[in-house]
Amino acid sequence: MATKKQNPESRNFSKYIRLFWMLFLGGVLFVVLLFLFTSLFGDLPDHTVLENPKTNLATEIISSDGKTLGKFYFNDNxxxxxxxxxxxxxxxxxxxxxxxxxxxxxxxxxxxxxxxxxxxxxxxxxxxxxxxxxxxxxxxxxxxxxxxxxxxxxxxxxxxxxxxxxxxxxxxxxxxxxxxxxxxxxxxxxxxxxxxxxxxxxxxxxxxxxxxxxxxxxxxxxxxxxxxxxxxxxxxxxxxxxxxxxxxxxxxxxxxxxxxxxxxxxxESHREGIATYFRGYLNGFMKDWIKDNPKPDGTKYNLYNDGLKIYTTIDSRMQQYAEDAVQQHMSRLQAEFFNQNTPDRNPTAPFLDLSKASIDSLLNRSMRQSERWRHMKYDLNMSNNEIEKSFHKPTQMTVFKWEKGKPSEFDTIMKPIDSIRYYKSFLRTGMMSMDPLTGHVKAWVGGMNYRHFQYDMVKQGRRQVGSTFKPFVYATAIDQLHLSPCDEFPDTPFCIEKGKYGNQEDWCPKNAGNDYGGIRTLKNALANSVNTVTARLMDKVGPQPVIDLVRKLGVESDIPAVPSIALGASDLSVYEMVGAYSAFANKGVYTKPVMVTSIMDKNNTLLYQFTPETRDVLSDETAYVTVKLMEGVTQGGSGTRLRSKGADSYRADYREIITGYPYGFTNPIAGKTGTSQNQSDGWFMGMVPNLVTGVWVGGEERSVHFKSITYGQGAAMALPIWGVYMKSCYADKDLNISKGNFEVPSELSINVDCSNASSGSLLDDDPDTPDDLSGF
Missing domain, CATH: 1.10.3810.10 (Biosynthetic peptidoglycan transglycosylase-like)
Structure with a gap:
């Protein structure tokens, strides 16, 4: 029987079917072989690598309210x-x-x-x-x-x-x-x-x-x-x-x-964003911590790649309020400073009381200390002569300016030596805010703009503290002599004779304008920053007990044992001052400022947890009496303007800040202004029961300052920053900043009610008293 011939179309279809299956099975076999012989393709990640892929993770800085303040990273943020x-x-x-x-x-x-x-x-x-x-x-x-x-x-x-x-x-x-x-x-x-x-x-x-x-x-x-x-x-x-x-x-x-x-x-960069100066401090803190705390395998943590989490005490809301207050006030203060230092009004602007030779020497010293000099000297191996010539050649650069109340920049062509002088003309500031009970630092502003002014005036910088040192003298006298704020002292010229406390000559401090007022209570004397009464207290207790007290209050800066320290002759930092003042608000217990509460690795394993450092320094009675003395500063002294209800807006020329203070605080506030000689430094230290804040304002050079006490006093330079900041803090009800009274000790034997005591003649509450440091 003859075999039936297959249809050509069927043969072609069968061929395609076979081809399909050959390709399919060949492809499957190929893939299987590829998976079996993976070595053909070089190294492939094994099981452990897949579980732990090597990716660089930035270290995150986290605020006390759970916000990211910034990060540390090199290339991978x-x-x-x-x-x-x-x-x-x-x-x-x-x-x-x-x-x-x-x-x-x-x-x-x-x-x-x-x-x-x-x-x-x-x-x-x-x-x-x-x-x-x-x-x-x-x-x-x-x-x-x-x-x-x-x-x-x-x-x-x-x-x-x-x-x-x-x-x-x-x-x-x-x-x-x-x-x-x-x-x-x-x-x-x-x-x-x-x-x-x-x-x-x-x-x-x-x-x-x-x-x-x-x-x-x-x-x-x-x-x-x-x-x-x-x-x-x-x-x-x-x-x-x-x-x-x-x-x-x-x-x-x-x-x-x-x-x-x-x-x-x-x-998100290291020089931009919120809390830049604090992050600069934290960078150093972490490098020290990493040096002393290796990983379990002995290797060191990498701050920029290991994905650490740093939990800090900074409150992002309070930090923002602090930075806003600094910007608001400093932009206007700077405008007035420029107004008073035009070439016509001050040919040596921004410097005062300096000869041309002194200015040239100052600029040359700054030139050699600059980052530009360091880079050319050590990175480019240029000679000193070559570097110096480069500072006198016009160069394109981007420089800082205030614009509409905010930090800004503009491009210009300027000689680097002229840019040094230009930057010297800007007033600087430092501000820190802390909970006195826990020691938690809530806000840290080391300057106006970290991109252009990187020197931190909270912890790095130290300046003469002026009259803000006086409460330490008063506290020592209260502790030793059981004095009351109502006790009276003569406000008459007074001298501590040569050699009594190591002073090289007679020390005879003067009051502002040589104004003396008969008899004053201690409360009135501190409120009006009367130098002669402070000198009398120093004569009674001596410099060393005062120094011993401030040492126990966390001050580590050098303080010579001479009488003139009573008026703030020593250079201290904002950090030290806030920590020391906090003991007064904390019933005499010093709590070391805390910035970092814990550190965790990328897997949330706890690596570090802070341990509070506290010590009893003063009795709660002495601390409370000192606080009551400082309340007088805001009730009838240089801080009284915090109680005023001036206009809510400021004139562009800044003068409205002097004549109208739109704060209107009615709650108890303890504080002290401070103004160093020649108005080079302005301070305000302000306290409420659960928050202590210190503010300093001044030029980088002491020769950069206002001519008059009207603008150059602490009450005009530093106090407004505190006022604007606290007004914002009080407006944020979630922060629970206290408006109540400081707690009265259970046993109070010292009279603090001076309503029936003689108060003597009062000085005008507007000007602060610049401190006479002639004996220092």
């Missing part, structure tokens, strides 16, 4: 977040745009891969989110050679499948968001959301999420600062993808595509 911290629409935007079948594959999308193969890539790539994460984590972009690119793709398959076995889908998405570089130091989604929108990731809205997901295509090309139009178009593509896969409806898509990017660019 990355702080990872968990999947639960990502909003749903951010994840949906990623899946819709990068991997629509993400939840249905196991690392490799076979359908997408076949599409890419048969269309030779023209239909889009086939990389899944897992493959893209594998590329980011372990081998980068790879080569352009076609063979190497194929091998790279196989590596991605292998690693992606391993990732899918190792992690959940949610963990892979979180890692992908955390690893990506969004540009502008925005490493990872947390930095990106903070830098581009000043938000935490969970606070992002839909269009913001779409913009960030759009940047995954190419963050260098789609940079919202350089290419806003391209980024907007790319964002709209993401929104279209979300509508395509039913994550949003068409109406919402259309409305969002018409909107602007609405960036809130907030760069």
């Amino acid at each position: 990355r702080t990872p977040v968990g999947y639960e911290e990502l909003p749903d629409h951010l994840v949906e935007a990623l899946i819709a745009t990068e991997d629509a079948r993400y939840h249905s594959h196991s690392g490799v999308d076979a359908r997408g891969t076949l599409r890419a193969i048969f269309k030779f890539g023209s239909g889009g790539g086939a990389s899944t989110i897992s493959q893209q994460l594998a590329k980011q984590l372990f081998h980068g972009e790879g080569s352009r050679n076609i063979i190497e690119r194929i091998l790279q793709k196989v590596k991605e398959w292998i690693i992606a499948i391993r990732l899918e076995r190792q992690y959940t889908k949610e963990e892979i998405i979180a890692q992908y968001f955390n690893i990506y570089d969004f540009g502008n130091n925005a490493d990872g989604i947390r930095s990106a959301s903070r830098i581009y929108f000043n938000k935490e990731p969970k606070e992002l809205d839909l269009k913001e999420s779409a913009m960030l997901v759009g940047m995954f295509k190419n963050s260098s090309l789609y940079n919202p600062r350089r290419n806003p139009i391209g980024v907007t178009n790319r964002r709209n593509v993401v929104l279209s993808q979300m509508e395509k896969y039913d994550f949003i409806n068409q109406t919402l898509k259309d409305s969002l595509q018409k909107t602007e990017l609405d960036l809130n660019y907030s760069p």
